[in-house]
Amino acid sequence: MSANIHDIHDQHHHTPSGLMRWITTTNHKDIGSLYLWFSLVMFFIGGFMALIIRAELFEPGLQLVIPGFFNQMTTMHALIMIFGAVMPAFVGLANWQIPIMIGAPDMALPRLNNWSFWILPFAFTMLLSTLFFDSGGPAAGWTLYPPLSLQGGNSMPFVILSIHLLGISSILGAINVIATILNMRAPGMTLMKMPIFIWTWLITAFLLIAAMPVLAGAITMLLTDRFFGTSFFTASGGGDPVMFQHIFWFFGHPEVYILILPAFGIVSTIIPAFSRKKLFGYDSMVYATASIALLSFIVWAHHMFTVGMPLAGEIFFMLTTMLIAVPTGVKVFNWVATMWKGSMTFETPMLFALAFIILFTIGGFSGLMLAMTPADFQYHDTYFVVAHFHYVLVPGAVFAIIAAVYYWLPKWTGKMYSESLGKLHFWLTTVFVNVTFFPMHFVGLAGMPRRIPDYPVQFADFNAIASVGAFGFGLSQILFVYILYNTLKKDVTADDKVWDGAEGLEWTLSSPPPYHSFEKAPRVE
Amino acid sequence: MKNYLYMLALALPAEIMADWEVNMPRGVTPTSEIAYDIHMLMFWITVVIGILVFGVMIYSIIYHRKSVGHQPAKFHESTKVEIIWTVIPFLILVVCAVPATKALIMMEDTSDAGITLKVTGYQWMWEYEYLEDGVNFFSKIDNESNRARRLNSGQNVNNVDNYLRNVDNVVVLPTDTKVRVLLTASDVIHAWWVPELGGKKDAIPGYVNELWINIKKPGVYRGACAELCGKDHGFMPIVVRAVPKMEYEKWVTLQKDNRVAETKGN
Numbered sequence: 107m108s109a110n111i112h113d114i115h116d117q118h119h120h121t122p123s124g125l126m127r128w129i130t131t132t133n134h135k136d137i138g139s140l141y142l143w144f145s146l147v148m149f150f151i152g153g154f155m156a157l158i159i160r161a162e163l164f165e166p167g168l169q170l171v172i173p174g175f176f177n178q179m180t181t182m183h184a185l186i187m188i189f190g191a192v193m194p195a196f197v198g199l200a201n202w203q204i205p206i207m208i209g210a211p212d213m214a215l216p217r218l219n220n221w222s223f224w225i226l227p228f229a230f231t232m233l234l235s236t237l238f239f240d241s242g243g244p245a246a247g248w249t250l251y252p253p254l255s256l257q258g259g260n261s262m263p264f265v266i267l268s269i270h271l272l273g274i275s276s277i278l279g280a281i282n283v284i285a286t287i288l289n290m291r292a293p294g295m296t297l298m299k300m301p302i303f304i305w306t307w308l309i310t311a312f313l314l315i316a317a318m319p320v321l322a323g324a325i326t327m328l329l330t331d332r333f334f335g336t337s338f339f340t341a342s343g344g345g346d347p348v349m350f351q352h353i354f355w356f357f358g359h360p361e362v363y364i365l366i367l368p369a370f371g372i373v374s375t376i377i378p379a380f381s382r383k384k385l386f387g388y389d390s391m392v393y394a395t396a397s398i399a400l401l402s403f404i405v406w407a408h409h410m411f412t413v414g415m416p417l418a419g420e421i422f423f424m425l426t427t428m429l430i431a432v433p434t435g436v437k438v439f440n441w442v443a444t445m446w447k448g449s450m451t452f453e454t455p456m457l458f459a460l461a462f463i464i465l466f467t468i469g470g471f472s473g474l475m476l477a478m479t480p481a482d483f484q485y486h487d488t489y490f491v492v493a494h495f496h497y498v499l500v501p502g503a504v505f506a507i508i509a510a511v512y513y514w515l516p517k518w519t520g521k522m523y524s525e526s527l528g529k530l531h532f533w534l535t536t537v538f539v540n541v542t543f544f545p546m547h548f549v550g551l552a553g554m555p556r557r558i559p560d561y562p563v564q565f566a567d568f569n570a571i572a573s574v575g576a577f578g579f580g581l582s583q584i585l586f587v588y589i590l591y592n593t594l595k596k597d598v599t600a601d602d603k604v605w606d607g608a609e610g611l612e613w614t615l616s617s618p619p620p621y622h623s624f625e626k627a628p629r630v631e
Numbered sequence: 632m633k634n635y636l637y638m639l640a641l642a643l644p645a646e647i648m649a650d651w652e653v654n655m656p657r658g659v660t661p662t663s664e665i666a667y668d669i670h671m672l673m674f675w676i677t678v679v680i681g682i683l684v685f686g687v688m689i690y691s692i693i694y695h696r697k698s699v700g701h702q703p704a705k706f707h708e709s710t711k712v713e714i715i716w717t718v719i720p721f722l723i724l725v726v727c728a729v730p731a732t733k734a735l736i737m738m739e740d741t742s743d744a745g746i747t748l749k750v751t752g753y754q755w756m757w758e759y760e761y762l763e764d765g766v767n768f769f770s771k772i773d774n775e776s777n778r779a780r781r782l783n784s785g786q787n788v789n790n791v792d793n794y795l796r797n798v799d800n801v802v803v804l805p806t807d808t809k810v811r812v813l814l815t816a817s818d819v820i821h822a823w824w825v826p827e828l829g830g831k832k833d834a835i836p837g838y839v840n841e842l843w844i845n846i847k848k849p850g851v852y853r854g855a856c857a858e859l860c861g862k863d864h865g866f867m868p869i870v871v872r873a874v875p876k877m878e879y880e881k882w883v884t885l886q887k888d889n890r891v892a893e894t895k896g897n
Contacts (some may be wrong), residue, residue, distance in 0.1 A: 166795075167788040168780060174862040247859050253836060254819040254861060341837020347820060348835060382697070384707035390717075412822060412858075413833050414814075414840035417739045421732055428724045435720045436713070442688050443712070447704035449697045460692070464685060471677035478727065480734040481670040483830020484655055484663075487822060487857040551670075552652035553826040555857045558865030560780055562795045563788060567651055 129224070132216030133621065134201045135518070137223050141198030142511070144226060146587070148190030149504075151234070153580050155183040160542075160576035166563050176559035177245035178237065184248035185265075188365065189272045190230055192499065195507045196368040197222075197279045200307050202518060204283065206612040207301045209292025209630065211622045214285035222278035229271035236261035247557060249358070250325065252339040252350050256332050263333070266325045273318040280314035283307055292611065294630035298392070301610050302385060305392050306371030309399045310364050316403070317360035324353040348413050355406035363402045366498060367395060369466075369506030370437060373459045375610075376513055377441050380456035381448030382607035387440040394433035394440075401430050411482045420479050427477040431470070438467055453605070454528030458509035461501055461536050469497030472547065487557075490550030496543045501536070508535075508586070515593060516600035520618040523593040531589060534582035541575030655826070659848040659873070662829030665734040673727060680723075738830070741843045744811035748804070752814075752821030752834035752856065755863035759802055762813075766886045772866050773797040780866060795868060796853045802871045805879035806846045814840040819861060825854030825869055833858055846873040 122130055131137060158179050162170045171179070201219065205212055213219050236243040241259020244250070255262065287308045291300065300308075327338040328350070337343025339350045370391075378385040385391065407415060407423040415423075441463050450456070472494040476482050485491060516522050545568035550556075554565045561569065603613045611628055612619070657667045695701045749760040756771035772780075776795050779786040788794045804810055814823055814834040824831030832842045846852075854869040874882065 167784070167786075168782040170782075172782055172862075173865065177859070177862060177864075245862070251820060251859070254859065257819065257861065341835075345837075347837065381695075382703040383705075386706075387708050387713050389708070390713050412831050413835065414838060417736065420735055420739070424731060424735070425728060428728060431724060432717060432720050436717055438684060439716045440713075442684060442691065444707075445688065445691045446695065447701070447706075448691070448695050449701050449703040450692065450695055451697045460688075463688065467681070467684065471681060474677060475670065475673040478669050478673055478731045480662075480666050480731055480738055480830070481655075481673065483738070483832075484666045484670065484826060486831060487824075487859075548651075548653040551655040553656070553854070555824070555855055555865075557859045558855075560795065560865050562793070564652065 130220070132212075132220050134205050134213045134216070134219065134623070135619070135621070137213075137219050138198045138201030138203075139518075140223050141194045141201060141226075144223075145191050145195035145198060145507075148186050148194065148230065150583070152183050152186035152191055153583065155179045155186065157576060157580050159183065160573040162559055163561070163569050164573040165570060166561055166566050168560050171559070173559045174242060174245060177247070177557065178243040180557055181244045181247050182234075182237065185233065185244075185269075186230070187499075188248065188361070189269070190226075192365050192503050192507070193272075193276065194226060196307075196310070196365075197276075199368065199372070199507070199510050199514075200279070200283055203514065203612065204286055204304060204307065205290070206517075206615060206619055206623045207304055207610055208287065208290060208295060209611045209624045209628045210286060210290035211624055213282050214290055215282045218278050219282050222275045222282065225271050225275040225278075229268040229275070232264050232271075233268040236264050249351075249354060250328065251354075252328060252331065252347050253341075255328060256340070263329060266329050269325055270322055273322050276314050277318050280311035280318075283311040284315075287311075292624070292627045292630050298389065299630060302374040302388065302391055303368070303371035306367045306374075306395050309395050310367045313360045313364050313367070313399055313402065317357045317364065320353060321357040321361075324350060324357065327353075348410075351410045351413060352407065355409045356403070358409060359406040360399075360402045362498075363398055365503050366466075367399065369462070369503045370395060372506040372510045372513075373441065373462050374437075376455050376459040376509055377444050377463075379513070379605050379608040380453060380459075381445050381450050383444060383448040384609075385440070386443035386446075387436070390436055391440055394436045397433045398430060401426060401433070405430065408477060408479075408482070411479050412486045424477060424479040428474065431474050431477075434470055438463060438470075449607075451607075453512075453525060454523070454532055455509045455513035457529065457532045457536075458505045458512065461532070462505045462509065465501030465505070465536075465539070466498055469494055469502055472497065485550065487555055488550035489546040489554045489556055492556050493543050493546035493550055496546070500543065501539050505535075511590075513605070514612075515590075516604040517612055517615075517617050517619065519594060520599050520616075521593050521596045522598055522600045522604070523589055527585065527589045527592065531582060531585045534585065535579065538575050538578035538582055542572050542579050543575070545569075545572045545575075658827040658829060659846050659850070659852070660827075660829045660844045661847075662738050662842075662844065663827060665737065666830055669731055669734055672730065676723065676727065738842075741811050741841045743809060744843060745808040746805070747811045747813060748802070749813040749815070750823050750834060752816035752818075752823070752860065752867075754818050754861050755856075755867040757821075757823070757867065757869065759800075761883070764883045764887075766883055766890075768800045768886075770798045770800040770802065770869075772868055773799050776868075777866070793853070795855075795866065796870070798868055798870045801851075802869070803879060803882045804844075804846060804871055804873050805876045806849050806873050808876060808879075809843055809845045812842050812844060814842070820858050821856050821860045821867070822858035823854075823869065824857040825852050825871055827852045828854070828871060831857045846871075849873050849875060 239260050243261050244265045246255035330336040331338055337345035339345045339347050405427045408427040476485050549565045549568045600617045602617050655667055655670050747762040751758040756769050758769050760767040775791050779788050779791045814832050816834040816836045821834040822831045828844045832840045852871045856867040
């Protein structure tokens with residue numbers, strides 16, 4: 107503790123400036139900003155890859171890239187978006203928000219915090235550099251299924267090492283989140299009085315700690331299969347390729363909820379603020395989040411219904427997967443009940459949160475359909491699945507992140523963004539996200555497999571529409587960057603309590619908040 | 632004129648449907664039909680839930696807004712409604728789970744098959760072995776598609792007959808016969824999938840998976856590999872021609888004769 111006080115004391119007097127400030131920073135707000143800017147850069151890199159994919163798929167026939175490079179693009183797009191864009195954005199939000207929402211001066215482990223961020227640029231530089239290798243980047247899909255992934259070129263050990271680094275970064279971040287939430291809450295803030303965003307992040311952090319080491323194990327076995335003569339996953343050596351899929355998805359399904367639970371927390375914060383009404387069913391929201399997290403560990407094999415599991419296995423995973431619809435439904439109903447008889451206004455964060463509810467629910471519906479094993483035998487590995495997970499990840503996770511940025515940006519910067527530009531950004535994004543991903547349901551059902559660089563001509567029309575939508579979506583995000591730039595260069599200051607309906611400790615601080623958020627812990631009644 | 636318009640109105644949807652296929656095909660086997668039925672059941676259930684939930688939400692957005700002067704209510708929990716909207720979705724799921732489980736049991740029952748077709752996936756072609764009839768051959772994408780699919784091939788793929796959906800050697804199967812399909816692979820994981828014949832199964836090295844099909848209607852059915860298997864994953868189509876049993880037997884004899892002729896020729 108005394109070292110901690112010394113730190114605080116130290117930084118008051120000589121904080122390094124320029125680049126060194128950012129490299130050596132242990133401040134939760136600086137690190138939060140680093141995470142968020144990093145995630146924005148990755149969002150554009152991953153988005154650029156998506157546009158290469160959509161440009162190639164604009165019409166049948168190969169026009170732009172060879173199939174091998176196409177597969178590198180689908181693989182990299184997924185890895186960058188999941189590990190580079192969405193996860194760091196949530197960690198950035200956690201860094202900014204957890205201390206100021208629970209009344210703490212900073213995160214519990216500030217140096218660890220610095221390290222967990224600064225691992226990321228190195229990991230992604232290594233991951234992206236594989237695209238410039240002679241043998242190219244990883245091309246076996248982000249799921250890295252062997253034996254295909256074992257055929258890859260020299261990129262493989264680099265990809266595995268960078269995923270290891272990302273895992274270390276996530277686990278350190280999660281440890282920090284748990285330590286902060288459990289030890290540094292303001293006096294009087296019992297667990298069941300915590301803001302809902304804090305709850306969802308606490309549960310997410312436990313998921314991270316449970317899931318990431320499983321991934322690390324799986325990819326390490328891949329590495330030794332490739333370079334040290336083991337055959338964990340090669341049938342010819344007595345190994346089992348399906349075992350990899352089980353281990354991978356034992357990580358992969360909790361990972362899906364790592365990508366969405368903080369989004370639930372954000373939406374559960376924004377909807378009450380702009381409905382001017384308390385969140386409906388706070389307790390059931392907490393229990394629903396916890397049960398979704400627990401269920402996430404017993405549903406993994408629904409990603410692999412077609413591998414030829416025993417009938418009993420197929421039935422078990424179908425039923426447990428269907429069960430997830432219950433707590434998820436509770437959340438959606440609670441959001442609608444929060445809006446019911448409220449006094450709503452529709453500022454940009456609220457618009458994104460409302461679109462989240464509708465579009466995420468559509469993604470949930472297709473998820474429920476996918477849970478039904480007999481139908482999944484048809485859906486599996488088609489564009490229907492692509493449509494499903496993009497609906498829960500783009501207008502799901504990404505919309506929640508954008509909503510959170512608009513909601514808290516005035517608090518972070520002390521400056522108000524332009525509401526009319528924000529609304530324009532919302533409408534462009536929402537229209538184009540649907541133009542991009544809705545037609546994918548149709549081509550998927552009609553029989554178009556995923557991860558193909560070229561397709562039979564009967565899928566041409568919907569693919570052309572999806573490609574137009576993707577470019578529209580991508581270009582609309584440039585407006586988002588302009589809005590951020592425009593806000594930061596303004597000198598109009600925002601109020602401390604930016605939104606009249608918002609509740610929570612962060613609104614009791616100045617905008618922007620002081621460097622050490624709460625030097626004196628506030629009392630929560 | 633009126634008549635002409637009427638004809639147009641009738642013809643138009645059919646014309647559009649041909650290119651703008653939006654739904655899962657019902658297919659021609661018991662397994663594809665049951666998959667379609669479950670798919671449509673779930674689709675309509677989600678449509679009804681969607682209309683109810685979004686309806687309430689949109690009503691609330693229209694009437695409970697500040698700009699129309701609506702004052703916020705004070706309630707923020709109700710154990711009764713929370714129990715109701717936990718239990719009702721659960722009951723709906725039970726209603727869905729029963730037919731789905733039954734369907735699954737039916738789909739996984741490969742017993743009492745008439746003939747057995749063994750399918751082996753390779754990068755990037757299929758090998759077919761008719762275990763009882765002793766016929767076997769490889770099947771890969773036809774030459775015309777294969778030329779047109781090259782980067783900057785200069786060929787308009789719209790002019791290629793069944794672009795990416797044609798093979799050199801077609802699988803011939805008898806109708807009204809339960810065919811057990813055994814699936815394996817020699818290099819990486821593939822998945823054998825013809826949508827109109829029902830769901831897919833992975834072909835995995837070291838494993839022999841099985842599924843069954845019983846084709847009710849003669850015809851040509853096209854599919855493709857559905858599991859990423861490397862650079863030419865998108866270029867390993869499947870074509871199944873279903874013919875009446877008599878014709879199938881003739882085909883088998885012809886195949887055997889050809890092989891005898893080939894061996895003699897060598």
